[in-house]
Amino acid sequence: MMIPRKQEYGIKRSGGARGGSVTHLRTLNSGSVRRSSAVLPSVLTFLVIVASGGLLLMIEKGMLNSMDTPPPRGNGRRLDATRQKGGSAAVDVELQILQEIRNRTIKTMCSQKNMPHSIWTLTPLQRKTVLQHILVNDEYHFLYCYVPKVACSNWKRVLKVLNGALESVDVSIKMDHRNDLVFLSSLKPEEIRYRLKHYYKFMFVREPMERLLSAFRNKFGEIESYKKKYGVEIVKRYRKGHAKDTSVKGDDVTFAEFVRYLLDEDVERMNEHWMPVYNLCQPCAVSYNFIGSYEHLESDAEFVLQQIGAPPHVHFPERQTWYKPVTTETLHYYLCSLPQKLLRQLLPKYILDFSLFTYPLPNTTTEHCRH
Numbered sequence: 001m002m003i004p005r006k007q008e009y010g011i012k013r014s015g016g017a018r019g020g021s022v023t024h025l026r027t028l029n030s031g032s033v034r035r036s037s038a039v040l041p042s043v044l045t046f047l048v049i050v051a052s053g054g055l056l057l058m059i060e061k062g063m064l065n066s067m068d069t070p071p072p073r074g075n076g077r078r079l080d081a082t083r084q085k086g087g088s089a090a091v092d093v094e095l096q097i098l099q100e101i102r103n104r105t106i107k108t109m110c111s112q113k114n115m116p117h118s119i120w121t122l123t124p125l126q127r128k129t130v131l132q133h134i135l136v137n138d139e140y141h142f143l144y145c146y147v148p149k150v151a152c153s154n155w156k157r158v159l160k161v162l163n164g165a166l167e168s169v170d171v172s173i174k175m176d177h178r179n180d181l182v183f184l185s186s187l188k189p190e191e192i193r194y195r196l197k198h199y200y201k202f203m204f205v206r207e208p209m210e211r212l213l214s215a216f217r218n219k220f221g222e223i224e225s226y227k228k229k230y231g232v233e234i235v236k237r238y239r240k241g242h243a244k245d246t247s248v249k250g251d252d253v254t255f256a257e258f259v260r261y262l263l264d265e266d267v268e269r270m271n272e273h274w275m276p277v278y279n280l281c282q283p284c285a286v287s288y289n290f291i292g293s294y295e296h297l298e299s300d301a302e303f304v305l306q307q308i309g310a311p312p313h314v315h316f317p318e319r320q321t322w323y324k325p326v327t328t329e330t331l332h333y334y335l336c337s338l339p340q341k342l343l344r345q346l347l348p349k350y351i352l353d354f355s356l357f358t359y360p361l362p363n364t365t366t367e368h369c370r371h
């Protein structure tokens, strides 16, 4: 597979980088990134655009300009593509292609200068965030960067089973997200350094808008504390005539109001449920061995369990019965009900999640929304 070289990404375009990349993506968005090897050339074209779009945005935003010159990339990396599990070969090939594309996209984008190459070159706030999101397991020598709304409660259960705090992943208890878990942030710098260097590191990602919608529906639909803390504030700020209304309950925030709120938020200070995955896990500063996706949760999770050498009785939990999935139709409905302008402003905030993890941007043309 031909991979575009570094310099092809470094195109400097004058002005309108953001709008430019988004428009290009629109026209190239094939929607079937991992169908078969026949689509590879177009996928690569797509990736060049996506990757350069993301980079241009970063450059434009000056997000990464205080970084040190990166040390040479580690060598001796193995391609661990062979899965021992059974299952359909076609699906395996598809997943491998996706992994390969994601892997090379991250490698290419992260090798650009000004990208962080170690957590020590991040700003203190960025470093604090990522260290607080990486969970440590010393027995099986792995680090897991948890991303809220991407099956993280289930992974936390698995971690608790692996460290003996929980008997089985199926024990029906309310998940406590802090107890019995070790966060990288609680360790000393040399302990952190050692684990980042020697442990197996993984994380899971999800289509960025689907993750947002899932956070929105869960937090503002079900969780009282969020309605009080964020809902009231959002309604007062974004609903006309309610700025001083003391009777606002915050229990009827609309998706559009939520998006307006996101637009005004600094990605580095957002609540973790809607903070971009890039900022939570810093995939350039931490070289993850594996990045799984929510769209292939079962097989990717199984792969990870096998990689870390988990005992055979430890399996990834089934989806909870109360779990309400975000269907394609639901996502389509919410995105299409948003004013186009809002969505166009929102996508750049999450462009690194789209581009690094190779998710095509959503199609929100009027034509598409009519269906």
Ligand SMILES: *[C@@H]1O[C@H](CO)[C@@H](O)[C@H](O)[C@H]1NC(C)=O
Binding pocket: 077, 078, 079, 080, 099, 103, 288, 289, 290, 291
């Ligand atoms: C990318 O591939 C290399 C081998 O080429 C491997 O060592 C690394 O773990 C992979 N990373 C991810 C995130 O898949």
Ligand SMILES: *[C@@H]1O[C@H](CO)[C@@H](O)[C@H](O)[C@H]1NC(C)=O
Binding pocket: 025, 026, 027, 028, 029, 030, 031, 363, 364, 365, 367, 368
């Ligand atoms: C968006 O959807 C419309 C209608 O379904 C389609 O004609 C158009 O080609 C799509 N655009 C992209 C970029 O996928």
